[in-house]
Amino acid sequence: MEPNTDPTSRVSRRRLADDLWELVKVPSPTCNERQAALRFAEMLRCCGADVEVDETFPESPNVIGRLRGVRPGRTLQLAGHIDHVDLPHPPPRRDEQTISGRGAADMKSGLAGILEIVRLLHDSGDFAGELLVTVFGRHEAPRGDFRGLSALLDRGVQGDAAIVCEGPDEAVVVMALGMGIWNITLRREGQVCHEMTGTEKGWGLIRALGDVLARLEAKNAALVGTAADYPLLPPESVFVGQVHYGDCYNRVPASAALQGTRRWHPGTTYEQIQTQFAGWLSEVDLPPGITLENDWIFVGDAYEIDPAGQIVQSMLRAWRDVADLELSVSGHGSINDTCRLVARGKVPAVPCGFDTQTGHADYEFVRLERMQRACRVALAATIDYLGAYPKTSIGGPGAPG
Numbered sequence: 001m002e003p004n005t006d007p008t009s010r011v012s013r014r015r016l017a018d019d020l021w022e023l024v025k026v027p028s029p030t031c032n033e034r035q036a037a038l039r040f041a042e043m044l045r046c047c048g049a050d051v052e053v054d055e056t057f058p059e060s061p062n063v064i065g066r067l068r069g070v071r072p073g074r075t076l077q078l079a080g081h082i083d084h085v086d087l088p089h090p091p092p093r094r095d096e097q098t099i100s101g102r103g104a105a106d107m108k109s110g111l112a113g114i115l116e117i118v119r120l121l122h123d124s125g126d127f128a129g130e131l132l133v134t135v136f137g138r139h140e141a142p143r144g145d146f147r148g149l150s151a152l153l154d155r156g157v158q159g160d161a162a163i164v165c166e167g168p169d170e171a172v173v174v175m176a177l178g179m180g181i182w183n184i185t186l187r188r189e190g191q192v193c194h195e196m197t198g199t200e201k202g203w204g205l206i207r208a209l210g211d212v213l214a215r216l217e218a219k220n221a222a223l224v225g226t227a228a229d230y231p232l233l234p235p236e237s238v239f240v241g242q243v244h245y246g247d248c249y250n251r252v253p254a255s256a257a258l259q260g261t262r263r264w265h266p267g268t269t270y271e272q273i274q275t276q277f278a279g280w281l282s283e284v285d286l287p288p289g290i291t292l293e294n295d296w297i298f299v300g301d302a303y304e305i306d307p308a309g310q311i312v313q314s315m316l317r318a319w320r321d322v323a324d325l326e327l328s329v330s331g332h333g334s335i336n337d338t339c340r341l342v343a344r345g346k347v348p349a350v351p352c353g354f355d356t357q358t359g360h361a362d363y364e365f366v367r368l369e370r371m372q373r374a375c376r377v378a379l380a381a382t383i384d385y386l387g388a389y390p391k392t393s394i395g396g397p398g399a400p401g
Contacts, residue, residue, distance in 0.1 A: 007383060008322055008376040010120055013368050016375060019043065019112035020366065021094055024101035029086035030144045033137035036082050037061045040111060040135055047115050048122030049133060056151045057138065064157055065133035067118055069386065073129025076311075076385050077159030077347065078114045078378075079149070079337055080107050080166060081139035085360050098365045106359025109366040110165030111135060113354050113375040117382055128387045132159045139337065141299050142181055149337055153345040160347075161311035161385060163378055164338045166359075167351025169370065170325060172315045174350070175232055176332040176339055177263040178302030180270060182277060182294065184212060184258045189289040191254060198252035204287035209245060209256045211284050212292070216240060216260070219280050230265045232331030237263045238277075263333065266302040300335040301343035309348045311385055318380035323373060352378045 022043065028036035038053065041063045045051045049065035056062065060083070084103030092101030099109075114133055121127055134157060136148030152158070167173065188205045195201060220238045227235040240260040246253040264273050274296060281294055305312065307329045319325045332351070341349040355370040 007120065007124065008379050011116055011372055011375045011379060013372045015119070016112050016116055016371055017094065017099060017368050019115050020099050020104065020109055020371070021092070023108040023111055024092045024099060024104045028083050028103060028137065030083040030140040031060055031138055033060045033083045034058065037063055037135065037137065040082060041065075043115055044118065044133060044135075047119040049118050049131075054151070057148060060137035060148055062137075062148050062152055063133070063135040064152070065118065065135075067122055067131040067133075069127040069129050069131075070125060071128045073127075073387055074161070074385065075130045075132050075159040076382055077132045077134060077162035077341075077349075078117065078382070079134045079162050079164050079341065079349075080110045080114060081137060081149075081337060082108070082111060082135050083137040083139050083144065084108075085140050086143070087360075089362070089364065097369070098367055100363060100365035102364060104366050105356045105361075105364045107166035107354070107356060109354035109356070109371050109374075110352075113165050113371065113378055116375050117379050120379060121382070127383070131382065131386070132157070134158075142297050146337075146340060149340050150344065153340070158341070158345045158347050161309070162338075162341050162347050162349035163311070163315075163381060164336055164341065164349055164351045165354055165378065166356050167334075167336050167338065167353045168330075168332055169353045169355065169357070169374065170319070170323075170327065171330045171332070171353075172312060172319065172327050172350060173332040173338070174307045174312060174329045175230065175266055175304035176302065176335070177233055177236070177265065178268070178270065178273070178339065179261055179263045179299040179335050180273060181259065181261055181297040181299060183296070184281070185293045186212070186256045187291050187293070188254055193252050195250045195252055200252075202246075202252040204290050205253065205256055206245070208284070208286050208290045208292070209243070209258070211286075212258065212281070213240065213243070215280060215284050226265060230331065232329070233265060234263075234331075234333045236265055237261070239263075264302055266304045268302065270298055270301065300339040303339050303342040305342055305348045305350075311348050311350055311381070314381040314384040315350050315352070315377075317384055318377045322376045322380045352381070
């Protein structure tokens with residue numbers, strides 16, 4: 001690459017669009033990502049990386065790519081999941097401004113960005129250390145169990161720092177909430193029956209259901225006071241997403257079910273959250289003959305990293321130099337794989353969203369202009385962290401498409 005040029009200006013909107021289009025055409029519902037992972041591995045190899053396909057989970061193989069620099073240095077990990085939620089979506093479409101399809105925003109746009117970064121660093125050859133790419137499935141809750149990324153971390157496949165190519169745009173996140181999904185089942189004595197033959201009519205079950213909802217509502221209101229503990233984050237919360245009672249207008253059900261989330265701040269463990277929640281439920285005065293069961297699905301730990309760390313400072317400089325944005329560090333309320341890299345792998349990691357706002361929506365789409373900008377920012381942060389092009393400014397706004 002010629003000296004005294006802005007390397008991020010070489011990020012090509014056309015290549016990003018073509019790569020995203022290839023990826024979005026291959027369905028990859030959670031726990032069934034094999035074909036998409038193998039396609040990504042082939043594309044990554046064509047970009048110049050040494051590629052390994054880890055078959056620990058044959059239907060959800062991990063893709064590991066390595067691009068080594070010309071001198072010793074740090075290892076930066078670019079990470080992302082290849083699975084998408086298994087929900088109906090119109091067939092993929094593209095035009096000059098957007099690409100749509102299930103998984104386009106969450107998060108195949110980020111995976112296309114990883115390919116472009118690898119391609120450009122390979123073509124330049126002038127960087128220190130190593131670029132490590134890890135792409136995995138089994139991410140999307142509740143079916144995903146995160147065992148793909150966990151298997152890589154257990155093998156020690158991780159960087160000195162990481163950029164997770166999904167998450168919020170225009171933010172440098174240094175802390176996030178943890179989250180678990182709780183399930184509550186209430187049961188009454190006896191069988192499902194017609195309303196005219198049920199002596200109790202199910203009112204005890206209904207009262208128990210109402211009492212549980214009232215208790216959770218009160219606890220959520222009390223959690224608003226936690227906002228002062230971590231001003232960069234939303235307050236802790238308990239949320240009810242589903243309530244199921246009965247299946248027909250004249251049948252007395254034998255059970256009722258609720259499901260929702262509990263989100264919490266750093267400094268508290270998942271085990272402590274479960275114990276606290278059990279204490280809340282013990283306060284419910286159940287009517288005679290009604291029992292309560294509670295189980296959980298773990299999603300992700302709360303975390304925080306040092307805002308003065310190198311990867312954070314690289315991201316702040318990248319947003320300033322590429323997008324002309326003087327950002328401050330921030331917190332984030334949602335879960336992505338950053339939490340697993342930080343909590344389990346002890347890797348300082350930051351998210352970098354590639355226009356992810358419509359992830360999980362009925363209609364997912366990516367705006368190519370924002371995708372290109374995100375890729376330029378991620379490339380600039382990569383260059384800054386690895387020490388590539390040390391004498392060169394990493395750019396300014398308005399690079400060509």
